[in-house]
Amino acid sequence: DQQVKQNSPSLSVQEGRISILNCDYTNSMFDYFLWYKKYPAEGPTFLISISSIKDKNEDGRFTVFLNKSAKHLSLHIVPSQPGDSAVYFCAASWNSGGYQKVTFGIGTKLQVIP
Amino acid sequence: DTGVSQNPRHKITKRGQNVTFRCDPISEHNRLYWYRQTLGQGPEFLTYFQNEAQLEKSRLLSDRFSAERPKGSFSTLEIQRTEQGDSAMYLCASSHRDFNSPLHFGNGTRLTVT
Numbered sequence: 601d602q603q604v605k606q607n608s609p610s611l612s613v614q615e616g617r618i619s620i621l622n623c624d625y626t627n628s629m630f631d632y633f634l635w636y637k638k639y640p641a642e643g644p645t646f647l648i649s650i651s652s653i654k655d656k657n658e659d660g661r662f663t664v665f666l667n668k669s670a671k672h673l674s675l676h677i678v679p680s681q682p683g684d685s686a687v688y689f690c691a692a693s694w695n696s697g698g699y700q701k702v703t704f705g706i707g708t709k710l711q712v713i714p
Numbered sequence: 715d716t717g718v719s720q721n722p723r724h725k726i727t728k729r730g731q732n733v734t735f736r737c738d739p740i741s742e743h744n745r746l747y748w749y750r751q752t753l754g755q756g757p758e759f760l761t762y763f764q765n766e767a768q769l770e771k772s773r774l775l776s777d778r779f780s781a782e783r784p785k786g787s788f789s790t791l792e793i794q795r796t797e798q799g800d801s802a803m804y805l806c807a808s809s810h811r812d813f814n815s816p817l818h819f820g821n822g823t824r825l826t827v828t
Contacts, residue, residue, distance in 0.1 A: 604756075634816060641821065643805055643807075644757065644805075644819045646816035646818065649814070649816060689756050691756075698764075698769075699745065699762060699764065700813065701770070703759070704756030705756050706755050
């Protein structure tokens with residue numbers, strides 16, 4: 601039962617253009633959403649997050665948008681840089697017994713072409 | 715902040731052998747998680763510790779798996795009687811006590827069962 605879905609396994613974007621990574625979720629209990637970036641042979645690294653009470657959060661070149669009615673979130677990277685090439689995991693969490701239980705999608709591999 | 719440290723980075727073992735992995739979280743983090751990642755999948759939750767107490771275990775964690783966190787510091791994950799299906803990347807993460815504090819992952823231990 602995949603509660604967090606990333607339907608695009610890969611994405612290629614030219615350097616300098618916008619990268620848009622999408623994520624859908626099914627569990628209405630999720631109240632916090634995160635994006636992680638993963639390089640080969642490394643663990644995932646936290647990138648940006650958004651609370652369910654907001655619809656947008658921005659941090660430098662990275663912006664996350666949340667559409668609760670559609671149960672959809674997206675990560676925008678502008679402008680894209682070759683160093684952004686990595687696997688991006690969408691994650692969602694909810695309060696489970698006093699801690700935030702985090703569920704991950706399967707990831708989208710982004711390639712930024714110089 | 716030296717980050718989350720995991721040892722060993724790689725482990726190759728024969729089916730039926732026992733293996734043990736170690737995780738040293740970020741020192742001020744009281745929450746510790748174990749995740750497993752297989753090829754083409756996102757990290758899957760295995761278990762969660764708050765200080766030394768193991769508060770949740772996934773149904774993925776069969777009785778061959780045991781995790782400990784003595785004194786609320788480092789943690790170990792042991793797999794007994796390994797099977798080929800146990801081959802995966804085992805990721806440890808820690809987080810601060812603040813709610814919605816993001817997970818900080820180590821670089822993982824890659825287990826290969828032959």
